[in-house]
Amino acid sequence: MAEDVPDVFDHLGLTEYEATALTNLLTLGRTTAPNLAEATGIPKARIYGVLESLSDRGYIKMIPGRPKEYQPKAPEEILDRAVQNRRQDYEQFRQDLEDVREQFLAEFGPRFERASEDITPTEELFHVVDVGGPSERETTELYHDARERVRVITKSFEYFDAVRPAFEDALDRGVDVDVLLLDPDHLSAENRPVQERMVDRLTEQYPSVDLRFSAAKLPWRGTVVDPSMDYETGRAIFLVEEKDVPLHMRQAAITDNGSFVAGLWRYFQLTWEYESDPVR
Incomplete structure (x- = not known):
C-alpha cells in the first residue's frame, strides 16, 4: 500500500x-x-x-x-459513509451539550462572573495557546464562527489540512476568504515546494479564494475573522515571527478585542493593497 x-x-x-x-x-x-x-x-x-x-x-x-x-x-461509498458517521457523531454531541446547557450555565455562569470582576482590561486583551494542535483547534473555531470574512497571513499554509473542513464550511456558507502568503523568495528551500503545492491546490480546488504574495517579510502570521473599523467585532489568532525559537516552543495569541482585531485587519489591508503581488 x-x-x-x-x-x-x-x-x-x-x-x-x-x-x-x-x-x-x-x-x-x-x-x-x-x-x-x-x-x-x-x-x-x-x-x-x-x-x-x-x-x-x-x-x-x-x-x-x-x-x-x-x-x-x-x-x-466508504469515505462518504465516514463523513456521514462523523456528522451523526457531531449532532449527537451537540444534542448532549444542549441537554445540559441550562444546568451548566446556571451553575457556572455566576461563578465565572464573580471570578471575573477583578480582571483588568489589559488581562482581557488576549490569551495564549501552544502552536500545533491547540492553535489549530482555535483556528478551526474561528472558521466555524466566521460570518462575513476571513483573512489569513501565512508563510506557506502548511497547516491547511488540519483546518480544511472548517475552511470549506466557511466557504460553503458564503464567507469571503483571502490568503496572503510570503513571497517564495523569502522562503527556505524546504518550505518553497510546500507553498507551491498549496498554492496549486488552493487555486484549483477553491477558485473563490483570493491569493497574493507579500513582497516584504511578514512580522506576524495568523487568521483574522469578521473585523470592523468600529472596534466592536472580530476575533483573531496570531503569532509573532521568532526566528530563533523552534516552532514547537512558540505560542499563539487569541483575541476578541475589537480594537486589536481592527489593527491586525488594517495591517492586512495595507499589505494586501500596496505591498503584495498576485500569485504568479
Whole structure:
C-alpha cells in the first residue's frame, strides 16, 4: 500500500484489526469470516466482532447464507459513509451539550462572573495557546464562527489540512476568504515546494479564494475573522515571527478585542493593497 493509506484508516477511526480486515476485503472482495481470518492472521475469536463493527459503520455488507459472507462497499461509498458517521457523531454531541446547557450555565455562569470582576482590561486583551494542535483547534473555531470574512497571513499554509473542513464550511456558507502568503523568495528551500503545492491546490480546488504574495517579510502570521473599523467585532489568532525559537516552543495569541482585531485587519489591508503581488 502507499505510505499515506494508513492515515486514511486513522481518519476512519479504525482499530488495527479493522483496518487490516477492510484492506483485505477491498483486495479479496466477497468472502467468509474464516477465510478472512486465515488471510489476515486476525484471531478467529475476534474476526466476527471486527466484521460486525465494520458493518455497523456502513463500510461493508453482510450477505446472509450458510456460511455468511462479507463484502466491502466501494471505496467512494466508504469515505462518504465516514463523513456521514462523523456528522451523526457531531449532532449527537451537540444534542448532549444542549441537554445540559441550562444546568451548566446556571451553575457556572455566576461563578465565572464573580471570578471575573477583578480582571483588568489589559488581562482581557488576549490569551495564549501552544502552536500545533491547540492553535489549530482555535483556528478551526474561528472558521466555524466566521460570518462575513476571513483573512489569513501565512508563510506557506502548511497547516491547511488540519483546518480544511472548517475552511470549506466557511466557504460553503458564503464567507469571503483571502490568503496572503510570503513571497517564495523569502522562503527556505524546504518550505518553497510546500507553498507551491498549496498554492496549486488552493487555486484549483477553491477558485473563490483570493491569493497574493507579500513582497516584504511578514512580522506576524495568523487568521483574522469578521473585523470592523468600529472596534466592536472580530476575533483573531496570531503569532509573532521568532526566528530563533523552534516552532514547537512558540505560542499563539487569541483575541476578541475589537480594537486589536481592527489593527491586525488594517495591517492586512495595507499589505494586501500596496505591498503584495498576485500569485504568479
